[in-house]
Amino acid sequence: MILDLDIGNTLSxxxxxxxxxxxxxxxxxxxxxxxxxxxxxxxxxxxxEAVRIxxxxxxxxxxxxxxxxxxxVRQVYVARSTPEALGVVNGYExxxxxxxxxxxxxxAGYQLAGGxxxxxxxxxxxxxxxxxxxxxxxxxxxxxxxLMKESLKLGTRNVAIDPESEADALLEPGRRxxxxxxxxxxxxxxxxxxxIYSEVCDQQGVALPVLLTGGDARVISRGVQxxxxxxxxxxxxxxxxxFPLTFAERAGKMSGAPGVPEPVSLEKIRAGxxxxxLL
Ligand SMILES: Nc1ncnc2c1ncn2[C@@H]1O[C@H](COP(=O)(O)OP(=O)(O)OP(=O)(O)O)[C@@H](O)[C@H]1O
Ligand SMILES: CC(C)(CO)[C@@H](O)C(=O)NCCC(=O)O
Ligand SMILES: [K+]
Numbered sequence: 636m637i638l639d640l641d642i643g644n645t646l647s648x649x650x651x652x653x654x655x656x657x658x659x660x661x662x663x664x665x666x667x668x669x670x671x672x673x674x675x676x677x678x679x680x681x682x683x684e685a686v687r688i689x690x691x692x693x694x695x696x697x698x699x700x701x702x703x704x705x706x707x708v709r710q711v712y713v714a715r716s717t718p719e720a721l722g723v724v725n726g727y728e729x730x731x732x733x734x735x736x737x738x739x740x741x742x743a744g745y746q747l748a749g750g751x752x753x754x755x756x757x758x759x760x761x762x763x764x765x766x767x768x769x770x771x772x773x774x775x776x777x778x779x780x781x782l783m784k785e786s787l788k789l790g791t792r793n794v795a796i797d798p799e800s801e802a803d804a805l806l807e808p809g810r811r812x813x814x815x816x817x818x819x820x821x822x823x824x825x826x827x828x829x830x831i832y833s834e835v836c837d838q839q840g841v842a843l844p845v846l847l848t849g850g851d852a853r854v855i856s857r858g859v860q861x862x863x864x865x866x867x868x869x870x871x872x873x874x875x876x877x878f879p880l881t882f883a884e885r886a887g888k889m890s891g892a893p894g895v896p897e898p899v900s901l902e903k904i905r906a907g908x909x910x911x912x913l914l
Contacts, residue, residue: 739873
């Protein structure tokens with residue numbers, strides 16, 4: 636079995652992948668914390684022959700995790716943001732400072748779709764752009780839905796947006812605090828994504844396929860106007876592409892990869908931008 640680990644600021648997500656059949660056998664998530672000890676929520680390491688890790692947690696968390704895993708698992712691979720990988724050139728002035736989850740998302744998106752706009756809706760919402768030739772432009776970081784809500788301190792932090800909500804309902808003015816907050820932060824997130832996507836495609840003169848991932852991807856997806864695909868395993872896809880272990884991975888296949896969404900034309904994107912500014 637291969638253990639893939641995505642250590643985020645809030646949640647540490649894992650999945651177990653069968654090295655022979657490439658099937659995903661199980662998944663889970665635990666709170667990210669200093670002491671990451673195998674327990675009820677952590678897979679049995681006896682069956683694990685290789686681990687691949689993406690971590691944006693504090694260095695101490697990663698060090699502890701790696702030290703612990705090395706005692707039981709022979710192969711431990713830790714992803715890093717590099718100046719260049721798999722045909723993608725990192726757009727950061729200091730490439731190592733780009734969050735490795737963003738880098739892996741960009742690599743997976745490029746491998747799947749060529750150029751792309753990769754959006755990760757987690758603790759933060761990150762929006763990264765890769766041009767068809769592999770140039771990563773950099774991106775945008777916006778507070779995620781939960782962080783926006785907590786920062787308001789209006790006593791509504793524990794009332795999450797119902798992930799089954801229809802986008803239309805979330806666009807109505809709220810008539811109680813909890814709705815005003817939930818609809819407000821939802822609008823803030825989806826308007827940012829829609830506008831940033833249009834602006835960058837306009838600047839670059841290219842309509843890019845949009846890929847969404849992260850804990851809030853499904854609910855945010857309903858408010859994103861342009862065609863897009865939700866890819867819950869996008870960061871894992873970057874791990875597979877960076878450290879291919881199975882036969883399928885060596886052939887460039889990433890588990891759970893969606894079909895490539897066909898972007899609307901650049902003309903339509905530009906018309907939408909002009910309309911939104913009442914030009
Ligand atoms: N069971 C859950 N526990 C916590 N957050 C959840 C859960 N399910 C969905 N979410 C939502 O997912 C978001 C967390 O995103 P994600 O699962 O991508 O993890 P993350 O650790 O925050 O990611 P990162 O720190 O890498 O950005 C939260 O903002 C929250 O609204
Ligand atoms: C922005 C987050 C928190 C998103 O998970 C992560 O990618 C991160 O810690 N990045 C480092 C800062 C940067 O990417 O510029
Ligand atoms: K994430």
